Amino acid sequence: MNRGELADFLRRGRARLDPAAVGLAPGARRRTPGLRREEVASLAGMSVDYYTRLERSRGPRPSRQMLAALARALRLTDDERDHLFHLAGQEPPRRESVSGHVRPGLLLILDRLHDTPAQVITDCGEVLAQNAMACALSGDVLARPPRERNLVRRFFLDPAARALVPPEDFAEHARSHVANLRAVAAARPDDPVPAALVAELRAGSAKFARLWESHEVAVRRAATKRFVHPVVGLLELDCEILLAHDHRQLLIVHTARPGTESYERLRLLRVVGVQDFAPAAPTRPILLGAAPPDPPLWAGYSAPPAFEERGFGGGAPEDGNG
Secondary structure (H helix, E strand, O other): OOHHHHHHHHHHHHHOOOHHHHOOOOOOOOOOOOOOHHHHHHHHOOOHHHHHHHHOOOOOOOOHHHHHHHHHHOOOOHHHHHHHHHHOOOOOOOOOOOOOOOOHHHHHHHHHOOOOOEEEEEOOOEEEEEOHHHHHHHOOHHHOOHHHOEHHHHHHHOHHHHHHOOHHHHHHHHHHHHHHHHHHHHHOOOOHHHHHHHHHHHHHOHHHHHHHHOOOOOOOOOEEEEEEEOOOEEEEEEEEEEEOOOOOEEEEEEEOOOOOHHHHHHHHHHHHOOOOOOOOOOOOOOOOOOOOOOHHHHOOOOOOOOOOOOOOOOOOOOOOOO
16 A cells, blocks of 8 residues: 555545535635545545545555545546555456446536435446435435445335335336346346346345246336435426446436426425434525525425434335245
8 A cells, every 4th residue: 555645646636626516615715725624524424534644644544445435525537546446555446347436427417416316326226426315315325334225125125215115106116126137137147246136136035036037128217206205205206317328327317397296395305405303303404505495385394203314214015025
């Protein structure tokens, strides 16, 4: 591990980033260009002390997971990401498989979508990046352990993950997940990732196994989906899917049609954010630049139930796995 070169690379990467490019307010009292250390640490999901030690050539060797988080936070290209891994004495991820590194262009789009849920996932359903509205809608997936970040795995193996879906929509969601995964597995027969996911789900979910045997094939497409949020209620959102250059990473954007009840509830969700509510707790904007809602938005909403800040708890009807 080359601590000196790593520290210099991190400092220069931080200095070249425009705060507005990562969704942060520029501020009026910045003494140096670029981001502050605490802002990079927050974007990477690490402590400020840990990141500061890395920049001062005194930190321990970062894990591969931490390096990937730093690459996303600093908006590194694939080549820069590989260089970061080399400086830390780690082997970069193989490029022939689906990379967990999100291209800077996709992250830039994600940062600009401040009023609608958006996230980047792999074609196998692994969540790689979320904006604040996506965290508000479905919980902070990246705060979970790596094995719990796959949407398909969680849908079939974690009943709590299905609490976001209306029970009458379970069957369609299940068919969509399985049909897409079959298409991905067939397109990459030598890639162990989709094959291992299929094997795990066939063994762990009777529902998945039955659907897999039906041999339906359909890649992810634009669709209208419904979500049940524990505070704002039912949202009917249009799901648009944008593909990266190799079609292995997808930018998924959820929007509500203007004039609908879901549109008003999505506006309310922006204010609600991912705060940890108690029944009588006051609400306040948590997103940068969020404006207070018009008074009619609050009409008809009772005090929200308590829910966890990172990932919603609660049970859901069984999917027939037993």
